[in-house]
Amino acid sequence: MNANSNLHPIELSLLRALEKGQLMSIEELVDSTGLEIDQIRRGLEWLRFKNMVQINDKIINIVLLGSNGKKAVIEGLPERRLVRAVQKDGINTMTKIGKARLFDNMNEMTKAYEIAVYRNKWIQEHLPEGSISEATSEKILTATKGSERLSCEEKLLLKLNKKQITIIDELNAEEHKSLNLFKRRPNYIVEQKQKITEYTISSKGKETITSLTNKDQVQSERRLTQEMITSGKWRRIRLSPLDVEAPVHLLYPGRKHPLINIIEEVKEAFVGLGFTEISGPIIQSSFWNFDALFTPQDHPARDMQDTFYISELRQEDNLATDAHIEKISQIHKIGWNNKWDVEEAKRIVLRTHTTPVTIKYLAENRPENARVFCIGSVFRNEKTSYKHLAEFNQVEGIVTDENVSLQDLMGLQKEFYSKLGLKKIKFWPTFFPYTEPSLQSMVFIESLGKWVELFGMGIFRPEITQAIGIKNPVLAWGGGLERIAMLRFGLHDVRELYNNKLEWLRRTPRCPL
């Protein structure tokens, strides 16, 4: 068996880097192999396990920048700051320098002066012209040509700043001298002892790599090309193994909007229960959106504050059959004890629910039995917030048959939820204007540990079904789909479903577990 087949490509790279028998730190291996630091750590572990590398720990003395040293990297050493000040117009005497407040204290200023003038010879002093005595006039300071060069202390400072760890033994003579000068200045440098780990190839490792190199006379290729395949060159080459564990980029998939995924699931649940899909316009007359559902004409839900009306449009033609208009107006006059105005019924609304579509279906087809459902956009004139939208998607299912009851409605509901993965449900009596009896359903969401209100349901009031010529009871249920989508995708703000953030659309899991 080929020894090569036992070596991972990372191991191979590491052994090649260590082949000469020298000691190398992890950082040096990063530089020489071009591998990621995690890959190197992993590879070294494997090689250690196979006894192909040895570890050598040693203690070294290192030097790091202290707090003043770090400050000096940014602002310059005190003597450098002094020279810079002198080069600026006007600040050319010690009195003026004192006033400019360049230094934390007098001591620092004095030290800077001594180093700049005497040690580094960056500054010359002379008396002003015409003056003869230091007693009467202060010396003028000027920067010398020498100030343009870096001092040996500055050079060391830059070196310490550039390297994370500097080993004292590796410093040259001049750097040693600077180091000693720095030691006399407080908090510029810190000396520490540190353990470093270095790796070297073992004799077993060396044997393996040598035998490999000897055998490895066949040319190794990284990529199989069309040319290699057609020319037959593939017979003479060997494809090098890849790091099959290396990370890769995820792709941008073409996919459906997550809410569409939910809508399709809901449709499938309905179809499985024997329901047929119907659809209808978003633009509706008030007649079908409200009047046919027994909503009194002065009901607050019909106010502009709650419902979107289209300015100045009226449904003049094809509002409904004369018989429908007559019967609906009758139930309003009896039920709401006020007059009913056909003009109000002609107003054009953006449907506030999908029920105008289902009720119109019933009125036009007058089925003795039917199961239909409708999914689509509905509108409410609301300010949008984390829990409200002006426009959302609603689903509604209706069943009519000679013998269907409230318990059947509950059973259909339970089955419907169960198809969506919601198993724990309960019912609650409630009030809806056009159903009686009416129930509210709640489902238990395990991940939240609480009950959440979902669809409302009920049996259409007999006034309504009789007016449109339906003999049998009509069971109905429905509600917004966004709530289900939020629960499924773990959203807390309903607006996130519609703001089309690509990161979310591309990456949100199709079926979160």
Add this chain to the structure above:
Amino acid sequence: MRPHILSLVAIGEDRGDGNTSLRQIIAMQEDLHNGLGRHRINASIGIHDLDRIKFPLTYTTTNENFSFIPLDEDVSRTIKEIINSTQNGMQYGYILKNLGKYPILKDADSNVLSFPPVINGSFTKVITTTINLLIEVTAKNRKIAEDILSILAAALSDAGYKIHIVQIKGNEEIINSPNMNSFRIDLDRNYVNKMLGLDLTIKEITKCLNRSRLDVATIDDKSIGCIVPRYRIDISQPIDIVEEVAIGYGVYNLRPTLPPSKSVGHRNRTSVEFDVIRETMMGMGLLEVMNSNLVSRRVQYELMGINEPEKPLAVEASKSIEHEILRDSLIPSLMRSLGRNIHEGYPQRLFELGKIFKLNNKIVNESWFLGAVIAHNVADYTEAKSIVQTCLKIGFGKDSITKPARNPIYTDGRSADIIIDKQAIGVVGEITPIVLDNFRIRVPVASFDLNLSLLLLL
């Protein structure tokens, strides 16, 4: 105007609890004003301190110069002042607009109890120590006044008040108010069981209704007569009694049953066709987005650099400029989606299936459209055309051609109509740099849209 007035007297007792029951009645008054009273348009309620009042009361009309001290004020004001300069007047005065006369309720000493539906007088103000009450309801019609008063009477009675009759002399009749006459609804046992899916005996139904605080007069072993108190205005039909039975029985005791289906279900044609479109779009790497039907004028026209049509389909009184008009094209919303994602990785290829709305001879036409935008460094007309023609070919087996056509959102010479069987069903092109700049998009964008309602008719 408000021709109807009904009233009751409630005699209370001081229970030293800071009059919490009175507070509850006042809270209820507000709910009734807003609900049944439709914000006082249909009816309004006045609650007064009975002990300040000297009977008989007179409900009459007056003119705008009549003055009295309104509730919570110290000085006398004319009706005109109240309507024009007090908060209540400005809020409710419009209900009496253009009538020329104003309703007013006074006692025997001409002290004003109320000026309905705007405000009460200060004279009969109710405070926390008030014990005995007079309540009056004025309304557009008598039924609403009776409904409201019966609800209040029931609540007051529950709170320990003794209700006394007030006699009202109308033009034609003398009314004893409040009317607390219960009424009777007869229903079949079979009907109850059929609607609920149960098999209850008359005795069991009676027990359920009693739990819902309704009395029952048994007729025979097939039907019952349910006695409904006047204040249960939510009950008018046998079905309402069925609900009371369900509640009395306990909804949690009902057993969900799955009725067998007589029909085989299926989705409609649009759903199936949309599956095909989504499949081809996804296959070509496009990502679906969803935008609202209601959009802002700014995105739809201003940023797209096109003129607003003379009559856009605007909704009335929208609470947000984001929802002003129904969109007449999908492309602006798609452009905005690109504009909001400029920090995300490219290429960005998006599509949307949605409705667009156009006004045609006072009728709104709704059509389904497919829109798509392609955005990346080298996005161009050719790529957009490839996608749309591939979609038409593999989705619907249709060969299409493109003919040059000018379009204000597309660069001149780089846009075309998409034509099948001599009929234009869409537009494809490269978006102009000015539009890109308006949306802050920094890469070229090519786009197309297809009229699916038209396509699916071909």
